[in-house]
Amino acid sequence: MTTLSAAPTTTIGRTRSRLSSLVWALTATHFVSRAGGVARSFLVLYLTQERGLSATTAGAVLAAVGVGDIGSQLLGGWLSDRIGRRRTMLIGFLGTAVALIALGAATTLxxxxxxxxxxxxxxxxxxxxxxxxxxxxPANDRIRAFGLLFWAANVGYTVSTVAAGxxxxxxxxxxFWINAAAAVVAALIVWRCIPETRPATAETTRRALLPVILRDRVMLSMVAIHIVYFTVFLQxxxxxxxVMTGDGLGPGTFSMVLALNGIAIVVVQPIAVRLLDGRDTASVLAVSMLxxxxxxxxxxxxxxxxxYAAAIIVWTLGQIGVSVLFGxxxxxxxxxxxxxxYMGIAxxxxxxGAVLAPLLGTTVLDHAGRTTLWMASSALGIALFIAQRLIAPSLRNRTNQLAGGN
Known part of the structure; x- marks a missing residue:
């Protein structure tokens, strides 16, 4: 078995075992970080019960976490191109540990x-x-690698929800302490097992993101499509x-429905990776969004x-298709x-979508009712299918062009 050096500069893709070691190490960090993410599940209860904040104030604090989430995607992408993938992951995991301990100790608003x-x-x-x-x-290895990360993150999330309870x-x-410890463990995995993978780029050839992406119609179209998709998906x-409460179904029933979603992902997703590998990406995304x-x-x-369980199964199949191919x-x-x-923007x-979904969804539900809300969901699913099909030729050309350049 090949052992990866902790040195920051290495070359990936030389051997199959080396590549597999990188993928499995990244998978381990995703599983550990998700499985150990127990504090966030009970954050609103902690803030209202332990710290005595009102529900509105606690909601504002959760919104601050959400704002940080959005910033982290852009910051992470920028840092990974500037200082490297490995260093940025170390900053993220160790910074998470510090921030969690600080949150658990904070007493003033x-x-x-x-x-x-x-x-x-x-x-x-x-x-x-x-x-x-x-x-x-290499492009041929990406679908299986991203699929494995998605699967591990979902298993980790399932573990965290059970463990937190x-x-x-x-x-x-x-x-907070267990969550922080998990972040430190993830950092240790990065330090010991994950090499630097950033392509070498001369300082004089570095490009600014904005001028490039504003001319990139394929990327802008895919971003717009996925924002709409996640807004629909997260309803x-x-x-x-x-809606289920309005039908007289309690939180326990909703939890069971979500559990069915998690079970379906754990069972079906590895099969989906094998089935979808080599398929036309645009077609799979179009059907999945539909x-x-x-x-x-x-x-x-x-x-x-x-x-409701049947509806969730249909919804989950769409989720799996998009998630397997997203990265x-x-x-x-x-x-x-x-x-x-680019991956940060993605x-x-x-x-x-996580910000827009509750804002738009609850507004439509309050003012137009459940039928309008869910019919709009179906209509948007059809619109996403059409949009994805329209962009398919450009997406294929871009992917083939860059794959040929590698």
Missing amino acids: PAIASAALGVGLMAELYRPVGSAALADL VLVRQGYGVL VFSTLPL LAGVGGGLSAVVHGNVA ATFAGIAPADLRGR STTWSL
Whole structure:
């Protein structure tokens, strides 16, 4: 078995075992960070019960975390291109540990808000950086590598939700310390096992991102499509609980529905990676976005546990298709010298969707009702399908052009 050096400058892709070691090390960091992310699940309860904040104030603190999340995608991409993938991941994981400990110790609102912003800014820093590191791999290896990361992150998230429910019985404070410890463990994995993968670029040839991306119609179109997609996709987490409550179904039923989503991902996603590898990317994305929209739209006409479960399965199949190809697709259209920043912008589409989904979804639900909300979801799913098909030729040409340049 090949052992990776901790030195910051190495070359990837020389041997199959070396490449596999990089992918598995990145997978380990994603699993550990997600599995150990127990504090965030109970943050709103900690703020209201332990710190005595009102629900509105606690919501503002959570919003600060969300703002940090958006910033972390852009900062992570920029740093990974400037100082390297490895150093940026170390900053992110160690910074997360410090910010979590600070948040757990903060007692005043300014200190709590500042620490929360820091948690958001540091905790997600590794995501665009890890994506950039996988984007540095040969194109043929990217789909399986990104699929493995997505799978590991979901398994880790499942572990964290179960563990948090058990650990919180010992008090909220232990959640912050365990979360911080997990971040340190992830940093150790980076330090010991992950080499630097950033392509060598002369200082004189460095390009600014903005002039390039403003002329990049393929990237701008993909960003717009994915912002809309994530806004639709995340309705399941922002408005579906309210709709199910209106049907007389309690939180326990919603938790079971989400558990079904997690189980389906763990079981189906590895199979999907094998099935989708080599398929036309634009076609798979188009069908997947259609399924996600229609799956959400089914909630307009269904009632009861079994019907909601069926709708979630359709929605989950769409989620898996997009998630398996998301990283590899953006990696395939990113110029080598701007990969980190391109992947950072790609990750931001999720964060923006997470902000827009509850704002727009709850507004439509309140003023137009559930039928309008979920019919709009289906309509947007169809629109995304059409948009993805329209951009398909340009996407294929760009991907083939850059793959040929590698």
